Amino acid sequence: MSFSSKARWWPRLGAALLLAAAPLVQAADGTYGRVIVKLKPDASVLRSSVVQVQSAGGSTQTHLMQRLGQRRGLVVQDGREVGPRVHVAMAQGLSSEALAAVLAKDGDVMYAVPDRLRRLHSVYPDDPLFSNVSNPNVAAGQWFLRTPDVDAPHAAINAQAAWVRTVPVRGSGITVAEIDTGVRTDHPDLVDKLHPGANMISYASVAGVPKPGGRSTDPSDLGDWVDQNGINEINSELKTTVDCQVLDTSTWHGTKVAGIIGAKADNGIGGASVAPEAMILPVRALGKCGGWDSDIMAGMRWAAGLPVDGVSTPPVANARVINMSLGGSDTCSLAYKEVIAELTALNVVIVASAGNDNGLAVSTPANCPGVIAVAGVRHVGAKVRYSSLGPEVSLSAPAGNCENATGDCLYTMLTTTNSGDKDPVSNANGGSIYTDQMSRWANGTSFAAPQVSGAAALLLQARSSLTPAAVSSLLRRHARAFPTSGDPLASGRCVAPSAAEQFECYCTTQTCGAGMLDVDAAVQAALTDPVAVITVKPSTQATPQPNQPVYLNAAQSMVSPVGGSMSSYAWQVLDDGGIVNASGWSRNSVETQLTPTAPGAFKVQLQVTDDSGRSATIDQWVYVPASVPVTNTSTSSGGGGGSVDGAALIGLALFTLMASVSYQRRSRVRAVASTRRTRRP
Structure with missing residues (x-):
């Protein structure tokens, strides 16, 4: 070989050896940053010679993030690919925030945001548990599905x-994806209702499977219990200290959520569901200690029929609705916004639980634009103690409650579950049970969201052309008004979230959404009426600003x-909030404008009439914050369950008050009784 030919290949070989062999430098505090990076379409690193390597999740990928890190003077490992030009980058010795800040400075990078750990939020059919139950502490079977009377x-x-x-409208022909802990696929109320799903969990220790683990086509819920040895194993595999607590029993959270969305009805066993003829696409993204944003986003994309690294098999039927009963305390990152916008453009309706944070702010991803965020109410209609609230909430639905003056755990959410304490028990061995049995309660906004997801499936069966914005509008427009009295536990009106917790309170349309879910009223409107949709478009800002x-x-x-x-179109201001003047604005055009003079909120109404003479209206609050958050590709408050300054684990916000801890003491259950394993999301 000539010297000139060596000169051509030697630098590339040297770089390859450096990337393959570069040791990780362990920082004294053991921090290990995780970041989601999107590269620009013309990124030079995409054109460079790359090395094929084994990623942390077990698949062979181009080593783009290592090359990117090397250019910034860092030793970076490649994680999973989330989507086109979207990758996970990991580095020891840096927090997720610091790693994002460094990588965002590279000219090839469109954005870099921390990858966080999220946690769980948790005709009469002839099904015997629909109308009655054996446990005297559950007041009225599946009371939440009925007609209020x-x-x-x-x-x-x-x-x-x-x-x-x-x-009849029962969800026929509609697929609802459930991004969760997986599903017990042999449960008789679910066994005929499941499309082949997928496991998106990248790490064997989190998934509870033998190494090397990685993504697969098995969506089975293997249990999310974890002892200290399990936490140590996760710490070792993830090279960090995970913000996680011991959990003695598994939640079977995904199985419970699936049962509310689409358990089979009229089969003479168990209970019913909101959309008993819809199909469920189970996507396992949460396991022991939680689940990463990157795995959750990959699950969302796969459910919509988009290609995902590590799962070559596309879904049998693409989801029209995605349910996410999970989240964590955070602002919505650019990565989530992009995935949600991508799926919304494909006409996928995205529903998420608001969170169980005792009246604090709505969690991520429920607080992201384009998501139908669902808060929780008690059986009498007041906000349930643990539900989060805020202006991002679209509407509310029952979330079960053990908050009663008698001390009894009444009006919980009756649904499918498994009898296993830690590992699953097969149906053949009696493992398929319901949450009225064995004191396995199901309470939390985790179980409010799937009611709205089931309702969305019914709307899409009634009128398949509905867009996500139209589905949201129908659900909000035809929600029932919140009560203003009648709950002995409520302590006045709910107010905007702050640093102070607020428990039972009377909901307003600025704190708990447009009202309480009324499935049939929304279905009736979908079958017969126009749909009024308001799109709020600041001129240049991402958020409305004073004097703009x-x-x-x-x-x-x-x-x-x-x-x-x-x-025709007809606009009116229902409440000027003291910050807008409606004189002189265009009241009868497809687009109009108002200029707020100060921070606050104002409420508008749109009425549309089509050429058949049918009309529809929608009311909408427009919020003008005191200060607009700066969108910076180098930082993100991230999500979830832990402060990821050192650990960066996605706070799979265990947004449930599950049976194992929710009512063992026979006393009024406080939101602190949640099975969440890290600090509240």
């Missing part, structure tokens, strides 16, 4: 009426099923 609590969601229409015009657009509104075109 003298025999059903005020907060019941009226799903039952949709099932018995002249043309706010554009209100009705172009995404939809005509009725018998309409051909929209004939």
